[in-house]
Amino acid sequence: MPGPRTHLIVVCGHGIWLGGPSRGRNEAEWLIADFQHGETDTFIEHIKAGVKRLADDREGAVLMFSGGPTRKETQLSEAQSYANIAAENGHWGLLPGNVSDDEIIVEERALDSYYNILFTLTLFFTRFQAWPTHMTIVSHGFKKQRLVDGHCTAIGFPLERVSFIGIDPPGMAALAVGGTAGSDKADAMRGVGMAMGEWVSDPHGRGAGLAGKRAKRNPWEVSQSVFGEDGGDRGGLVLKAEGGFEVLDEDAVRPW
Numbered sequence: 001m002p003g004p005r006t007h008l009i010v011v012c013g014h015g016i017w018l019g020g021p022s023r024g025r026n027e028a029e030w031l032i033a034d035f036q037h038g039e040t041d042t043f044i045e046h047i048k049a050g051v052k053r054l055a056d057d058r059e060g061a062v063l064m065f066s067g068g069p070t071r072k073e074t075q076l077s078e079a080q081s082y083a084n085i086a087a088e089n090g091h092w093g094l095l096p097g098n099v100s101d102d103e104i105i106v107e108e109r110a111l112d113s114y115y116n117i118l119f120t121l122t123l124f125f126t127r128f129q130a131w132p133t134h135m136t137i138v139s140h141g142f143k144k145q146r147l148v149d150g151h152c153t154a155i156g157f158p159l160e161r162v163s164f165i166g167i168d169p170p171g172m173a174a175l176a177v178g179g180t181a182g183s184d185k186a187d188a189m190r191g192v193g194m195a196m197g198e199w200v201s202d203p204h205g206r207g208a209g210l211a212g213k214r215a216k217r218n219p220w221e222v223s224q225s226v227f228g229e230d231g232g233d234r235g236g237l238v239l240k241a242e243g244g245f246e247v248l249d250e251d252a253v254r255p256w
Helices: 040-056 078-088 113-128 141-155 172-176 183-201 208-216
Strands: 007-012 061-066 104-107 134-139 162-166 239-242 245-248
Touching: 007 040, 007 113, 040 061, 040 078, 040 134, 040 162, 061 078, 061 113, 078 104, 104 113, 113 134, 113 141, 134 141, 141 162, 141 183, 183 208
Parallel strands: 007 061, 007 134, 061 104, 134 162
Antiparallel strands: 239 245
C-alpha cells in the first residue's frame, strides 16, 4: 500500500490538444499560439517526463497536469488535454499495476505559470489535507528561472525542496546561447526575457500587465481565488481579498 502523499509533480500546460488520430503528433490537432509552432512534440515529452517521475516515486508522489481552459474555441482545459494525451499514447503503461485517482490529478484553473505552482499546491492540500514536502516542476528548460527562482520564491515554497525537469523545444537552447532561429522563436525568447522582467517587478502577478494577460486567457471566467470556490480548510495559508479574489497575503508565514 502507498504511504502518505508528500511529493507534488507539476506538469505545466502550454497548449490544448483537441484530439485526433495522430495522438498529438500533428500540430493541427492543437490550439497553440503562433510562436509555439514546432513545440507540440515537446509538450508530449513534458507529459511523458511527468509520468516517468511518478513511476520513480509511486509510494508518495502525485502527478498534476496544470492549466485551465485558456481558449474561447473550447472549454477543454490544458490540464485535461494533457491527461488525454497521456492516455492516448499509452504513457500510463510506464506505471506498473493499477493507477489510482490519488496519483493523477488535473488542475484546471491556472492561467499562467505563477498559478501553475500556487493552484497545484492548494489543490494538493484540498485533496490530501496536507502540504507537499517536495515539488518537482516539469516545463521548458528556459523557464526555470521564472518558475523556481521567481514563482516558488514569491509563493514561499523552499527552493531546497524543489526539483526541476526542463525540456526545451527545438532551437530554443541554441537561441538562448546566441544561436539563430526563426523569427517567431527569436520573438518568443525576447518575450521570455520581457516576461521575466515583469515578474521581477510584480512577483505575484497582480499588476495591470500580468493580470491583464491572465484575463485574456480566461474566456470561461474560471475562478482565480487561491482555493477556487472551495470554502473549506485553508491549511494555515493566510489569504486576503483583492480584486474580487482571495490572494496570498505576501507578508504572512507560509504553512509548508
